[in-house]
Amino acid sequence: MDLTDVRIVMVRPHGPANVGMAARAIANHGLGGLVLVAPACFDPDQARWRAPGAHHVIDEARIVATVDEAVADAKLVVATTARRRRWPWPVWGPAELGAQIQDQPGPAAILFGPEPSGLENDDLKACRALLTLPTGDHSSLNLAQAITVTAHALRARWSEDHADPLPPRKHAPTALLSALSDDALAVLARSGYLRSRSPEQVRATVQTLLARLAPDHSEAGMLRGWAAHARWALEHPDDPRMAALRGEGEE
Numbered sequence: 001m002d003l004t005d006v007r008i009v010m011v012r013p014h015g016p017a018n019v020g021m022a023a024r025a026i027a028n029h030g031l032g033g034l035v036l037v038a039p040a041c042f043d044p045d046q047a048r049w050r051a052p053g054a055h056h057v058i059d060e061a062r063i064v065a066t067v068d069e070a071v072a073d074a075k076l077v078v079a080t081t082a083r084r085r086r087w088p089w090p091v092w093g094p095a096e097l098g099a100q101i102q103d104q105p106g107p108a109a110i111l112f113g114p115e116p117s118g119l120e121n122d123d124l125k126a127c128r129a130l131l132t133l134p135t136g137d138h139s140s141l142n143l144a145q146a147i148t149v150t151a152h153a154l155r156a157r158w159s160e161d162h163a164d165p166l167p168p169r170k171h172a173p174t175a176l177l178s179a180l181s182d183d184a185l186a187v188l189a190r191s192g193y194l195r196s197r198s199p200e201q202v203r204a205t206v207q208t209l210l211a212r213l214a215p216d217h218s219e220a221g222m223l224r225g226w227a228a229h230a231r232w233a234l235e236h237p238d239d240p241r242m243a244a245l246r247g248e249g250e251e
Contacts, residue, residue, distance in 0.1 A: 003158055004032040005107050008147055009070045011037040011123055012114040020050025020058065021144035022112075027054035029151035030158075034061040035070045035109070067111065067123050075106035079119050079127045080146055090129040094153030097131055101154070110150060115143050172220035180220055181206045183227035190234040 008026055013019055013036060026034055034057050036042060042063070048055045064070050071077045078097060092100065101108050110131065113119030124130075133141060133149050141149065172180075184206050188194050194202060215223065 002105065003030045003154060005105065006031045006101060006154060007033045007035055007074075007107070007109050008151070009035045009037060009067070009109050009111045010039070010114075010143075010147075011067060011070075011111055011119060013039050013042070013143070014114055015041055016043045016046035017050050018115070018142070018144045018147075019061075020047035020054075022147045023047065023051040023054040023057035023061070025144070025148040025151045026057050027051070029155040031151055031154070032107075033057065036061055036063045037067055037070050038065055039063065040114075068126065071109045071111075071126050073107050074109040074126075076100060076104050076108040076128055077111065077126045078108070078129050078131050079111040079124050080113070080131045080133070080150065081118060089124070089127060092129045092131050093134060094131070094150065095157070097129075097150075098154055098157030100129075102157070112143060112147055169214070170216050171214050172217045176217065176220045176224075177207070177210050177215075180210065180224050180227070183224050183231070187227050187231045187234065190231055 008022060008031060010019065010022060019034075019036065019039070019042065023034055025031075044058055047058050051058055062070070078092065078100075097110075111119060111123060111127070113123065131150065133146060135141065181203055185194070185199060185203055188202060189199070210220075
């Protein structure tokens with residue numbers, strides 16, 4: 001997915017505030033630019049005031065008269081909507097939109113309608129699908145918020161696709177885990193825990209837990225160090241060093 005291929009198309013925006021906030025979302029998430037279709041009132045200076053760090057998006061924004069002009073070269077056109085439509089367009093969520101953009105490289109346009117009416121059916125002629133943004137019972141996203149949520153969803157999908165793979169985890173060898181089990185049993189025996197319990201059953205439980213945790217070599221070594229310290233403390237309760245560790249004798 002190349003996010004610079006994705007442009008935001010604001011159809012008949014009412015004022016510069018949402019334009020500025022949309023430009024900020026575009027810049028923050030690395031999208032490909034902004035197109036304004038027949039803006040009712042567009043003051044670039046006021047829009048820049050709402051778009052710190054994103055003035056270049058406003059400076060480079062295209063202003064066209066019709067939706068057809070805005071999407072003429074797009075291979076994928078999707079329109080956002082919060083209401084049912086008469087024609088049965090496919091309805092996508094943000095995840096489906098990201099998958100479609102990834103599978104179909106090339107210019108893509110996402111249409112956003114004016115507040116409060118939204119896009120008209122005539123604006124949707126070139127659309128492949130409708131985009132809906134999931135919300136809770138109270139659904140009240142304004143135009144700038146909807147653009148920001150959409151941009152964030154696309155950026156999150158891009159980040160997943162381009163994340164560096166984690167190095168394979170190297171589990172501790174069986175011999176080390178067996179030694180760790182021995183250490184654990186020794187500590188439990190010294191503490192008196194095994195007096196009324198089966199050592200074999202306790203060992204099996206310890207080994208099951210270690211298998212579930214799947215510690216690596218370093219982690220298993222650290223656990224053995226903890227067990228060794230606990231065993232020494234149990235075996236030397238009167239050692240002066242234990243008093244120091246317990247803080248005894250301090251003022």
